[in-house]
Amino acid sequence: DGGITQSPKYLFRKEGQNVTLSCEQNLNHDAMYWYRQDPGQGLRLIYYSQIVNDFQKGDIAEGYSVSREKKESFPLTVTSAQKNPTAFYLCASSIGLLGPERADTQYFGPGTRLTVL
Amino acid sequence: AQSVSQHNHHVILSEAASLELGCNYSYGGTVNLFWYVQYPGQHLQLLLKYFSGDPLVKGIKGFEAEFIKSKFSFNLRKPSVQWSDTAEYFCAVKENYKLSFGAGTTVTVRA
Numbered sequence: 001d002g003g004i005t006q007s008p009k010y011l012f013r014k015e016g017q018n019v020t021l022s023c024e025q026n027l028n029h030d031a032m033y034w035y036r037q038d039p040g041q042g043l044r045l046i047y048y049s050q051i052v053n054d055f056q057k058g059d060i061a062e063g064y065s066v067s068r069e070k071k072e073s074f075p076l077t078v079t080s081a082q083k084n085p086t087a088f089y090l091c092a093s094s095i096g097l098l099g100p101e102r103a104d105t106q107y108f109g110p111g112t113r114l115t116v117l
Numbered sequence: 118a119q120s121v122s123q124h125n126h127h128v129i130l131s132e133a134a135s136l137e138l139g140c141n142y143s144y145g146g147t148v149n150l151f152w153y154v155q156y157p158g159q160h161l162q163l164l165l166k167y168f169s170g171d172p173l174v175k176g177i178k179g180f181e182a183e184f185i186k187s188k189f190s191f192n193l194r195k196p197s198v199q200w201s202d203t204a205e206y207f208c209a210v211k212e213n214y215k216l217s218f219g220a221g222t223t224v225t226v227r228a
Contacts, residue, residue: 042218
């Protein structure tokens, strides 16, 4: 089946620890994204990547890091510098990071719920 | 930066009632508009989208949305809701590469 997988579904972390969230897609999409979802705030963009070995900061990148070594994978590391990391994290992908003249829908994974203890 | 406003935080209605969810955005240039839905325990999924052409867009499960450029709005409608429409609905606006989301509206449909 084609789609986006995220693991784990639930993750618990102690304060001061880094943790890495996995995101894999087999849709052959070039662009991938990480969002954070908090109650009453919708989704906020953390990082995005247009192509392998390239990524850009979104609106709330502080305390997070990413890598894009393979087209199908875009892991997100939540570092100890992130002051309020407890949230629901969503990964998405799209065909390409295109301008307004192209129709480009983002497809989302099931999410990872991170809780900092 | 783009700002997306959804007027209602939580809507409660009975089956067969009509639904309208408001969405307004701030940017006046070329935008692409989306409604996403998140059913309980499921992925966020696309309900419908507008890129160009007819401003009245039809999506899945009987939903439709109307793009009114002069009002910067993209309201979602369904004439008769079902219990299975209980979900959280997000309006999103794509400006260049970036997709900006509204805060979401939780819709609860009572049988």
